[in-house]
Amino acid sequence: GAGVSQTPSNKVTEKGKYVELRCDPISGHTALYWYRQSLGQGPEFLIYFQGTGAADDSGLPNDRFFAVRPEGSVSTLKIQRTERGDSAVYLCASSLGGRKTDTQYFGPGTRLTVL
Amino acid sequence: GENVEQHPSTLSVQEGDSAVIKCTYSDSASNYFPWYKQELGKRPQLIIDIRSNVGEKKDQRIAVTLNKTAKHFSLHITETQPEDSAVYFCAASIWGNTPLVFGKGTRLSVIA
Numbered sequence: 004g005a006g007v008s009q010t011p012s013n014k015v016t017e018k019g020k021y022v023e024l025r026c027d028p029i030s031g032h033t034a035l036y037w038y039r040q041s042l043g044q045g046p047e048f049l050i051y052f053q054g055t056g057a058a059d060d061s062g063l064p065n066d067r068f069f070a071v072r073p074e075g076s077v078s079t080l081k082i083q084r085t086e087r088g089d090s091a092v093y094l095c096a097s098s099l100g101g102r103k104t105d106t107q108y109f110g111p112g113t114r115l116t117v118l
Numbered sequence: 119g120e121n122v123e124q125h126p127s128t129l130s131v132q133e134g135d136s137a138v139i140k141c142t143y144s145d146s147a148s149n150y151f152p153w154y155k156q157e158l159g160k161r162p163q164l165i166i167d168i169r170s171n172v173g174e175k176k177d178q179r180i181a182v183t184l185n186k187t188a189k190h191f192s193l194h195i196t197e198t199q200p201e202d203s204a205v206y207f208c209a210a211s212i213w214g215n216t217p218l219v220f221g222k223g224t225r226l227s228v229i230a
């Protein structure tokens with residue numbers, strides 16, 4: 004079946020602008036995660052959804068970052084007043100949820116460049 | 119919170135040789151340890167994982183070992199092939215759908 008998909012694959016924006024990054028999880032997966040990967044580093048956790056609610060948002064770096072998952076499927080990561088330090092690859096992952104399995108399947112990522 | 123250390127950061131081996139990557143974790147509550155392979159510009163892909171109720175797991179040329187007492191786990195790749203060249207990440211979490219904490223990665227180069 005289809006894997007996790009993310010759009011856009013690349014996003015270039017100017018400092019101070021607002022961006023939205025979209026994640027489509029694997030069908031039937033109730034758990035959804037956002038990670039951020041800087042060059043040469045491992046993915047770092049941002050936020051985790053179980054269904055529609057954010058179960059853990061402790062990884063969001065500040066209040067410029069926000070994510071939603073209104074219908075328990077597609078999720079959008081929103082970044083306000085972007086800064087050059089926000090440049091990274093933003094990865095989304097999904098898993099079955101409900102303690103059935105912890106296997107997280109990753110999307111291809113969105114490469115965000117803030118000029 | 120959890121902290122995962124990974125070594126080495128780079129590793130070069132001759133084709134056919136074995137490669138070993140080691141990770142340590144800090145939180146004794148962690149009980150799930152996956153390994154991901156990431157090729158340049160691609161998504162991380164799970165290659166093997168282990169839960170803390172077993173000490174070793176093998177899948178063809180890939181094996182993972184876990185020492186809960188010492189809080190470390192290792193990835194072993196035997197008979198390496200050029201297509202094994204990639205960045206490998208270890209991670210740790212508490213079973214039951216919690217966020218993964220990743221190591222910084224190991225760039226493996228297999229020289230033909």
